[in-house]
Amino acid sequence: MRFGTIGTGNITRQWIAASALGNLELAAVYSRYQEKGEKFASEYGDVRVYTDLEAFLSDTQIEAVYIASPNHLHFDQARRALLHGKHVIVEKPFVPTLNECKTLMALALEKGCMLFEAVPNVFQPALRTIQENLPKLGKLCLVTCHLTQYSSRYDAFLKGEVPNVFNPRMAGGALMDLGVYEIHFMCALFGKPEKIQYHPNLAANGIDVSGILNLSYPSFQASLVVGKDCHSENFCLIEGDEGYLKVDGSVSLLPEIILNGKTILTSPLVNPLNEEAKAIGQCLEEKRVDWMKHWWEATWMVTEVLEEARRSGNLPF
Amino acid sequence: MRFGTIGTGNITRQWIAASALGNLELAAVYSRYQEKGEKFASEYGDVRVYTDLEAFLSDTQIEAVYIASPNHLHFDQARRALLHGKHVIVEKPFVPTLNECKTLMALALEKGCMLFEAVPNVFQPALRTIQENLPKLGKLCLVTCHLTQYSSRYDAFLKGEVPNVFNPRMAGGALMDLGVYEIHFMCALFGKPEKIQYHPNLAANGIDVSGILNLSYPSFQASLVVGKDCHSENFCLIEGDEGYLKVDGSVSLLPEIILNGKTILTSPLVNPLNEEAKAIGQCLEEKRVDWMKHWWEATWMVTEVLEEARRSGNLPF
Numbered sequence: 001m002r003f004g005t006i007g008t009g010n011i012t013r014q015w016i017a018a019s020a021l022g023n024l025e026l027a028a029v030y031s032r033y034q035e036k037g038e039k040f041a042s043e044y045g046d047v048r049v050y051t052d053l054e055a056f057l058s059d060t061q062i063e064a065v066y067i068a069s070p071n072h073l074h075f076d077q078a079r080r081a082l083l084h085g086k087h088v089i090v091e092k093p094f095v096p097t098l099n100e101c102k103t104l105m106a107l108a109l110e111k112g113c114m115l116f117e118a119v120p121n122v123f124q125p126a127l128r129t130i131q132e133n134l135p136k137l138g139k140l141c142l143v144t145c146h147l148t149q150y151s152s153r154y155d156a157f158l159k160g161e162v163p164n165v166f167n168p169r170m171a172g173g174a175l176m177d178l179g180v181y182e183i184h185f186m187c188a189l190f191g192k193p194e195k196i197q198y199h200p201n202l203a204a205n206g207i208d209v210s211g212i213l214n215l216s217y218p219s220f221q222a223s224l225v226v227g228k229d230c231h232s233e234n235f236c237l238i239e240g241d242e243g244y245l246k247v248d249g250s251v252s253l254l255p256e257i258i259l260n261g262k263t264i265l266t267s268p269l270v271n272p273l274n275e276e277a278k279a280i281g282q283c284l285e286e287k288r289v290d291w292m293k294h295w296w297e298a299t300w301m302v303t304e305v306l307e308e309a310r311r312s313g314n315l316p317f
Numbered sequence: 318m319r320f321g322t323i324g325t326g327n328i329t330r331q332w333i334a335a336s337a338l339g340n341l342e343l344a345a346v347y348s349r350y351q352e353k354g355e356k357f358a359s360e361y362g363d364v365r366v367y368t369d370l371e372a373f374l375s376d377t378q379i380e381a382v383y384i385a386s387p388n389h390l391h392f393d394q395a396r397r398a399l400l401h402g403k404h405v406i407v408e409k410p411f412v413p414t415l416n417e418c419k420t421l422m423a424l425a426l427e428k429g430c431m432l433f434e435a436v437p438n439v440f441q442p443a444l445r446t447i448q449e450n451l452p453k454l455g456k457l458c459l460v461t462c463h464l465t466q467y468s469s470r471y472d473a474f475l476k477g478e479v480p481n482v483f484n485p486r487m488a489g490g491a492l493m494d495l496g497v498y499e500i501h502f503m504c505a506l507f508g509k510p511e512k513i514q515y516h517p518n519l520a521a522n523g524i525d526v527s528g529i530l531n532l533s534y535p536s537f538q539a540s541l542v543v544g545k546d547c548h549s550e551n552f553c554l555i556e557g558d559e560g561y562l563k564v565d566g567s568v569s570l571l572p573e574i575i576l577n578g579k580t581i582l583t584s585p586l587v588n589p590l591n592e593e594a595k596a597i598g599q600c601l602e603e604k605r606v607d608w609m610k611h612w613w614e615a616t617w618m619v620t621e622v623l624e625e626a627r628r629s630g631n632l633p634f
Contacts, residue, residue, distance in 0.1 A: 141518060141527045141547040144540075146461055148556060197514070199531055199538045201458060210458045212538045214516055214531060221516045221529045223461075223540040230458040232554045232561035239465060244549035 001284055002061055003089075004028035004050075006077055007068035008040040011091060011273075015066055015118065016044065018273035022281015024064070030056040053077070057084040064284065066118070067091060070164040071171035075100040082107045082115065087284055092119040093180040093306060094299050096171040096317065101303040105296055114292055116280050117299040121181055122188050123275040126254035129265045130238075130245060131189060136259065138242025140190075140220040145182045145236040147250055148210065148227035157203070165228070166207045168316045173208040174226040175200070175309060180302065181252035182224040183309075185236070186215060187301045193217050196305055198313035201229070206316050213309055318601055319378055320406075321345035321367075323394055324385030325357040328408055332383055332435065333361065335590035339598015341381070347373040370394070374401040381601065383435070384408060387481040388488035392417040399424045399432065404601055409436040410497040410623060411616050413488040413634065418620040422613055431609055433597050434616040438498055439505050440592040443571035446582045447555075447562060448506060453576065455559025457507075457537040462499045462553040464567055465527065465544035474520070482545070483524045485633045490525040491543040492517070492626060497619065498569035499541040500626075502553070503532060504618045510534050513622055515630035518546070523633050530626055 002025050005012050016026050028048040031037030037049040050056035057065070057080055064087035067077050075095045078088045082104065094117040095101050108115035121127065134140075153163035165172045175198060186193070193215035200208035210227030236247040249255035253272050257265040283291045310317065319342050322329050333343050345365040348354030354366040367373035374382070374397055381404040384394050392412045398405045399421065411434040412418050425432035438444065451457075470480035482489040492515060503510070510532035517525035527544030553564040566572035570589050574582040600608045627634065 139546075142465065142529065142542055142544050144461070144463055144542050146554070148459065150558075154558070195516075197531075199512075199533055201536070201538055210538070212459065212531060212540045214514075214529060214540075216516055219518070221518055221527070223529045223531075223542060225459055225461050225540060227458050227556060229456075229558045230556035230561065232556050232563065237463070237549050239544060239547035239549050241467075241471070241546045244547065246549065 001025070001063050001281070002027035003064040003066055004030060004056060004059065004062040005066045005068070006030045007091070008036055009068060012066070012068045013043070014271055014273050015068065015277065018271050018277035019281070021274055022277040022279070023285060024277065024281050027061050028056060028059055053080065057081055057086065063087060064089060070167070071096060071176055072169065075104065078104050078115070079107060082111050082113050085111055085113060087114040089116045089118050089280060092117055092184070093171075093176045094303055096176070097307050098300070098304050101300060105300075114284055114287075114289075116283070116292065116295065118273070118276055118280070119180065119184050120272045120276045121252050121254055122184050122298060123279050124254045124267065125275070126257055126265055126267050127185070127188060129257050130247070133245055133259055133264070134189065134238070136243055137238060137240025137245060140238070140240045142220060142239045143186070143222035143236065145185070145222065145224045145251060147178050147182055147234050147252065148225065148231045149178060149250075150231040151228040154209070154229055162205065166203065166205070166209070168206045173315065174210050174228045175208055175213065175313075175315070176306065177228065178226045178252070179213060179224060179309070180306060181250070182213070182226065183302050183305050184298065185251045186222060186224070187298055187305065190217055192301050192305065193222070196308045196312055198309040198315075200313040200315060208313065208315060211313065318342065318380050318598070319344035320381035320383055321347060321373060321376065321379040322383045322385070323347045324408070325353055326385060329383070329385045330360070331588055331590045332385065332594065335588050335594035336598070338591055339594040339596070340602060341594065341598050344378050345373060345376055370397065374398055374403065380404060381406065387484070388413060388493055389486065392421065395421050395432070396424060399428050399430050402428055402430060404431040406433045406435050406597060409434055409501070410488075410493045411620055413493070414624050415617070415621050418617055422617075431601055431604075431606075433600070433609065433612065435590070435593055435597070436497065436501050437589045437593045438569050438571055439501050439615060440596050441571045441584065442592070443574055443582055443584050444502070444505060446574050447564070450562055450576055450581070451506065451555070453560055454555060454557025454562060457555070457557045459537060459556045460503070460539035460553065462502070462539065462541045462568060464495050464499055464551050464569065465542065465548045466495060467548040468545040471526070471546055479522065483520065483522070483526070485523045490632065491527050491545045492525055492530065492630075492632070493623065494545065495543045495569075496530055496541060496626070497623060498567070499530070499543065500619050500622050501615065502568045503539060503541070504615055504622065507534055509618050509622065510539070513625045513629055515626040515632075517630040517632060525630065525632060528630065
């Protein structure tokens with residue numbers, strides 16, 4: 001299946017590299033700027049370049065659109081692509097509000113199009129390993145998840161620039177950018193939390209550069225730490241009264257799984273989008289609406305948690 | 318200086334072992350049960366045994382009293398000891414409420430007696446190492462503190478017994494027993510937090526067997542995890558925008574301090590009460606009321622935080 005991309009960042013490059021595993025073929029690139037679009041497209045050979053979104057979406061050669069623009073544009077671009085009858089793959093975080101999420105899903109059904117959130121960690125085999133081992137932990141007590149990554153854009157931000165990811169009007173911030181991985185991880189394993197409270201560290205412009213998200217489940221507590229203004233060691237500890245499981249490394253990658261101090265799985269360092277591209281490609285090829293709807297449940301839940309978390313922390317919308 | 322002890326647990330043995338470093342000499346032991354008291358005293362040679370608290374406190378040979386009874390007894394026993402003109406050392410946590418804390422401090426001043434909270438980590442040289450290195454971290458962003466320790470009494474508790482430490486009427490629980498170390502650590506480094514929210518995991522009898530305490534400081538967030546129903550790895554990560562510092566191991570012991578991945582201090586594995594006994598002993602010997610009042614500030618602050626945390630988590634008092 002041939003697809004076009006919106007967004008010319010590194011994540012788009014990663015997606016294109018992974019997409020072959022899903023029998024997906026890059027056919028066109030959209031960028032607001034001709035030069036930027038051409039430079040990006042030139043990395044991939046014979047690929048059309050558009051600077052007009054309607055023209056791009058009207059290209060009948062393209063069956064699917066991958067969207068990796070700033071977060072606040074996801075909704076409208078996805079909506080327009082669906083209206084053009086395209087299948088749509090939206091980079092995480094899907095859309096900033098549950099209302100937008102519902103609207104897109106309803107439109108996709110109406111148009112008979114497929115719609116996906118591209119979030120790599122839930123497609124990793126390591127997640128299944130964790131799920132299978134949870135019963136060995138006994139009654140769950142605590143989850144401590146830590147994901148801090150000093151942003152390559154943070155120095156510029158400190159100097160007064162406002163990169164997209166630190167722009168409150170673009171639905172940026174640490175929670176939306178990194179917290180989404182932790183929340184997907186938690187929802188995949190434990191479902192929706194009962195109580196949600198985000199304690200952000202806010203910059204002068206109102207964006208959360210870091211913060212701590214508390215999730216209360218009926219029988220255990222979780223603390224999710226995120227930061228784009230600092231970094232140390234990333235991990236997740238899941239503790240029960242009969243044992244503990246550790247993700248050593250970021251929950252966005254799940255590189256190593258440790259049960260009671262003993263490594264039970266290490267994942268090779270490859271393109272983290274491979275598994276996701278494989279699954280989405282197969283889903284598109286086989287028109288597995290049932291798979292898509294199953295993944296929607298996760299996206300729906302995570303969008304709800306993100307929205308509640310942002311409201312609880314008084315973040316701007 | 319000669320002292321007597323209240324409480325016959327292991328912490329009392331540790332204190333007695335450490336006390337020589339403070340020129341303190343065990344002279345008497347109080348226990349509610351003659352046999353238990355005699356058995357305990359026999360480990361230490363020529364030591365008087367009392368089962369009557371008034372008689373114990375009336376012993377003119379004893380100048381100081383060390384109290385390591387269940388938490389809810391600390392206040393009344395300390396008060397009575399002060400009324401008998403004894404210096405008093407109270408095991409952590411000092412007393413369950415700020416009101417009791419104020420009452421004891423006022424009484425100590427009135428009686429011209431010295432009064433201490435025995436909490437070992439704030440006397441560790443490692444704490445000063447951390448303080449001195451904080452400026453290297455730049456602007457502080459996040460603190461993630463993790464202290465879980467499967468209680469030796471937890472299996473009995475699960476079987477229906479109610480050991481003191483899991484008894485809500487004795488001011489037990491994970492926060493009072495383990496959280497107090499984390500809170501002392503945080504208050505020593507950063508002062509009193511602006512906002513406090515405890516998310517406990519409650520057992521059927523209302524005691525917190527584990528939980529997560531959120532502390533919000535004006536410019537950064539902290540998450541303190543405690544558990545007596547589970548265990549994994551203990552540590553504290555302090556992250557700033559220019560670097561991070563890690564306590565590898567429990568903040569009750571501060572065994573290893575790591576700055577940006579490099580070990581800068583390891584502390585020998587000795588009796589963790591040694592430094593505290595040395596400091597308290599010297600303070601008593603030299604009648605350093607100024608030192609004592611300085612330590613009171615920490616105890617006062619920590620008692621306030623513990624009380625607010627327990628109220629925020631709807632724990633019983």
